[in-house]
Amino acid sequence: MNQTCFGRRQMLGDSFCGFGSLALAAMLRQETLAETKSSLGPKPPHLSAKAKSVIFLFMAGGPSHLETFDPKPLLNALNGEVRPTEFGDAKYQFVQKDARLLGTKRQFQPHGQSGIEVSDLFPNVSNVIDDIAVIRSCYGDMVVHSAAQYELLSGRVMPGFPSMGAWTIYGLGSESQSLPAYVVMPDPEGALEAGQPMYGNGFLPAAYQPTMFRPGERPVLNLELPPGVSLNERRRTMDLIRNLNEASLTSQDLEFAARLESYELAFKMQTEAPDVFDVSRESEETLRLYGVGTEPTDDYGRRCLLARRMVEHGVRFTVVVSGGGSGNTQWDAHGDIEENHCRMAAETDKPIAGLLTDLKRRGLLDTTLVVWGGEFGRSPEAQGGKGRDHHNLGFSMWMAGGGIRGGQVVGSTDAIGLRAIESPYHFRDIHTTILNQLGLDQDLLTYPHLGRNERLTQLRGKVIHQIV
C-alpha cells in the first residue's frame, strides 16, 4: 500500500500536465480515509512469481499436432486405413465414421540438446527447442471453433466469462505507465468464430478489458488528437478540466482521485505510446530476426516484435493471433493440410523463433511466459482426402520462458495421435500453470458473480509440475 501510494503521489507530483497541484496534494494526504478506486494499480501476486508478463501466440483455427510437434510413424503406416477399433471412438465436426486415416508428409527430426522431435514446418523454432516445453497431451471439451475458443481463452465453453488476460490484470494490475495492461493483436485477415467476447472482461469491471490493436502504425483507438487540435491546445484543455474539477472540489471528494489518475495515464499514453508502437527504430538485424520487411513473415513478425516492446514497457498480457477470416486463412485445414499448414507455418515460424531469441538475449525470457497453441488439434482421419477435421481429444501446445523448464516433452497421445493418454492436460491445467508462473493462485483469484465466486479455471486445474 505504502509503495503504491508513494508511486502514485510522485507520479502526480511530477506529472507532465501539472495535476499535482496543492489542492490535490492536500487531498492525497487524506488517503488513510479512503482508498483510491483505481482498478489497475499494480498488486502483489499471491505466491512468488516467476513471470511478469505473458505472450500468448494464438494459432487460431486449430493447428495439427500431427504435422508439427507430435510425430506418429504408425499413422503413416496406417495411411488410407479405417481407424482400428482399439483406439476408441471420437466425435468430429464433419468427418464421419468411415473416414480413412491420413499419414503426414512432414519429416520429423530431433533438435537441440534435448533432441525433441519437431517437424520441418518449423526450421527456426526447432533451433530454440531447448527453451521450449512441448505439451503433447492437451485436450479440451469442444470440437467446434467458437465454443473451443471460449474455452481456450476463458475456461468456459460459452461467452460472458473473463478471459485469462482479463483475470491476469485483475490479479496483478498494470506496471505500465503509458500502455494498456492487456493487449490483443488480431490477425488482419479478419474475424474468428468466437468473436471479440472471447478476449473480453466478461463480468469483471471494464478496467480489465483488452485493448484491441489495429493493423498499421496507429494500433490503439483514440490515442491521436482529433484532427485540427494541436498538442498545445489540448494541454490547455486538460488544464481547464483540472482547474474546473478542483474549483468544485470539496475535501470530501476523495472518490475523484482515481479519475485524476486515469487522465494522467491517458495523457502519458497519448504522448509516449506512439514511440513504443514505432518499430522502425529497431536495428536492421532485429528486424531481420523477426522477418520484418520480407514476406510472408512481415505481418506476424511486426506483431511479435511489437509484443516484445509491450513486454519491455510492462504490458502484462499480450495475445498475438495467427489466423483470421475464412477457415483457410486460419490454421483450419479442412481442405488441404499440406497447403494450409505450409503457408501458416511459413508466416509464423521465423517471427516466433525471433521473438524467443530476442527475449532471451535481452534477459526478458526469464520473466516472460510465451505460450503457443490453438483451440484444438486436427483429426488423424482425412477430411475430403487431403484435409484434417477439428480434433479436441489430444493435441500439442508449448510454453517457454517465465520459469518454464524448456527442452522437454510432457505427456503423449496414443500411437495415431487420437487421444491424450499419458498425463493428459486440460485447458484448465494450462490456465492454472500460466497463473502459477505469474504467482497467482486459482483459488484466490476469484470474483463474485451470480451467487458464486467464479475463477478462471471453474473446476480446479493442476499445475504441470514437470515443466515449472
Place this chain on the structure above:
Amino acid sequence: MAGRRARIFFRSRIVALSLILTCCSAEVSYSDPPKSSQLSEELDFFETKIRPVLAKHCYECHSESSSELQGGLRVDTREGLRIGGDSGPAVVPGNAAQSLLLSAIRFQGLEMPPEAKLEDAAIANIQRWIETGATDPRDGAATLPASALNLQKSKGFWSFQPIQVPALPRVRNRSWPTSPIDYFILAKLESSGLEPAPPADKSELVRRVYFDLHGLPPTPDQVRSFVMDESPDANERLIDELLASPRYGERWGQHWLDVLRFAETEGFEYDRTIQGAWRFRDYVIRSFNDGKPIDAFITEQLAGDEMDFNQPKGMVAAGFHRLGAVRRNAGNQEVAGSRNEVLTERTDIIGSAIMGLTIGCARCHNHKFDPISQTDYYRLQAFFATSHDVDIPMVPESEKVAWEKQTTAVQTQIDNLKSQLATQSAIEQTLTRKKMDKLEKELPPSLPSISTVQNQLGKETPIHVLRRGEFALPGKRVAEGIPLVFSQFDEPAEIDRAKPRTALAKWLTSPRHPLTSRVFVNRIWLNHFGQGIVATPNDFGLNGKLPSHPELMDYLADFFMRNGWQAKSLHRLILLSSTYRQSSQPRSRDVGHSFDPDNALLWHYPLRRLSAEEIRDSMLVVSGQINFANGGPSVILPVDKQLVAQLYKPSQWEVTPEIGERMRRSVYLFAKRNLRLPFMEVFDQPTSQTSCFRRQQSTHAPQALELLNGPMANQMAEALAERLRHEAGSDVTRQIDFAFEWILGRLPTESERRFAKSFLENGSTREFSLALFNLNAFLYVR
C-alpha cells in the same frame, strides 16, 4: 387473487407441511451410534481400521455431510456402500474382486481418493474387511435425502419466510421522517450512532431526480421552474410529471433489459440477428410507461403466447425466452445437446431475474447453499419442455409465400455449392466461397417478424435429471413442478399441459410467493440508491448477502403488492422520502466511514457515475441533437472499420443511413453481442451474456481517451460549440453560463467563470465544450 380462484388453484398447505415433518422425523432415527459393549472382534476391526479411513478420506465427498454428493455414492452408511452409487455396488461382502471400492482405492479404473493413493496397509485392511464379510454397523439410507436435508438447513432463512408487515420502528428524531421508509432507515442510523445527511439543495435534487427517472439531465428551464417553485407539493408534482413522461420507460426499461441480458443477436459464431427483438425492447419500455402491474408484466413475459394466442402483444412479450445466447456454428450440430443448452438458459434466467435465486447451480448437483435439489432444477426446466422457437412473419400471407420462394431458390444454390467444398482444393474452395458470399447477398432480407416461443405438444423434449449436468448422462425423467422448498407456500395443483408456463407464472406472481415481489422491489431500490437492501439482487439465497434493512424490505414488498404491483407507486414512495432527499455530503464522513464504509445504512446519498447510456444521451441533449422518437427497429452507428472486420459477417453491421436516426437515445441502439460500441463498452455497458443487476463503475484511462479523443465526444463538442455560438451569440459570459446550465444544471461559480473566461480568450469553443464533458460535475450525479 387470494379468493376463490386461488383456492381452486393451489393445493392445501397442510399436506405439504406434513410432508416436511415426515422427512424430519426420518432423519432422527439413524443417528444413534452402536454401543461399544456390543462390539465383536469384527466390529472392533471396522471401528479401528476401516471407519477412520473412510471418514478421513472419503466422507468429504461421499457422506451426509458432503456439500455435494459425488457419484451418488454414500460411504457413511452400510446400505450406501452395498447398494452403491451411479457406478453400482461399492462393496460386495465376501467378494473383493467385485467391490468397486477396492478397485477405486487401488487406482484401477477410478482413482480414489483423488489427492493421493491410500497407504498399502490401509488398502490391505479394506480388502480383508470386505473378504471377511464387510461387517458394518452403520444404519441409514443408501441415498442422501438431499432436499430434506437442505430444507432443514434453510428452515427459518429470511427469504423463504412469508412476507410480514412490520410495524414502524421507534426513532428519536421525530422530525426527520417524511415517509414510512425513513423510520426504518433512521432507526438503524440512530442505533449505530450515525445521523442522516442534511437535505440536498433543490438544484442538486432536481438533477438527481431527472437522471434517476429519465437518465437525462434537466434543461435549465426545468431546473429553474423547480428551484423557484416554493409550493409544498413541488417535489411531488415534479415526480408525477417525470413518471408520466415516455422518457421514464426508456430509462427503467433499460434496467430490466440489463437483468434479462437483452441483446438482438444470438452471440457465438454466427451471432445471428434475433428478428424483431426490438419489439420486445419496445414492449418493456411501454409496459413501464403504461404503469403495467409488475405481476402482469412478469406473466406476459413468461406466458404471453399462452394467454393471448396468436395475438402479437403476447407473442412479443414471450420473446423473453429468446433472449439468451444461442450456439450456432458450422458442422455437425448436436441437435439434442443444443436444445439442452437453450433450455438451460431459459431455466436459469427464471432463477436469477425473477426469483433472485442461483437456481442454475443445481443443474449439475444439488445446490451447495440453497434448498434446491438437482431434481428441483429439472422439474423447473420441464415447464419449458414443449416450448419451441417460432418466428412469426408480420406480413400478409402472399408476401410471405413470395419471400419463401425467393429464399428457397437462392438457398438451394448455396447448399449445392457448400456440399462441393469438402472435395475441393484450397483454390477451388476459395472460388466456391466467393460464389457463396455473392449468393448470400442475393438472399432477400429477413421478413419483419416476431421472435417468440410456442408450445408444440407433439414435440415435447423429455426432461431428465442430468448427471453432472451432462447431456450425455441422463438420469430419471421428471415432470414439471416447483422446488420442494416452496411447498410450504402455495403451489400449482394441476398444470394445464397446454399452458405450462401460465401455471409457472401464476405460482411466481402469487402474493404469497416469498421471493418475486421482494426481488423486484429490491431492484427498484437498487437503481435509486446504487445498492440494494439485499446487496446481491440475483441471489436471495443462503450464500447471498443478508438484507441491510429486513423489515424495510418486507414493508416495501407488502406496499408494492397492496398498490397493485405498481412500480410507479414505489418510485413515488422512495423519491418523496427524507432518505432519498439527503445530500451526498454527509455531516461527518469520518464517523460514517468508521461504522459503515459502504454506506449500506444510507447516512448520505451515494455519489453515482452516469452509465454509458446516460453519458451519451446527455451529450446529445446538451448539444441539442437528441432525437426523442419512440421505439422501432434499432439504430446502427458507424464504428471503426477494423472492429466490423472482426465480425463473422461484416454485413451484419449495416450502418443506419439517416443522420437524424443516429441521434436517438442509447436504448434504441442495436444491441449486438459480438460488437459493442467502444464508447459504451469503456463505460461499463454489460456484455449481455449473463444477467446484469447493477452496472459496474470502473475508472480507467481508456475512458479519458474516449472522452478526449473519441469521435463521439468530439462530434458532440463540435455540435455544442455551434449551439453556444447560435444561442448565446459572441458574448463569452453568456456562452459560459449557457454551457454550465445545460451541462451541469447550474450557473458557474465566480472562480469557475474566471477559469472558463481565461480559457476562451484564445481557446476554441469546441475545446471548451469538450472540457465540460470531461468534468466530474457532468459525469456524476450527487
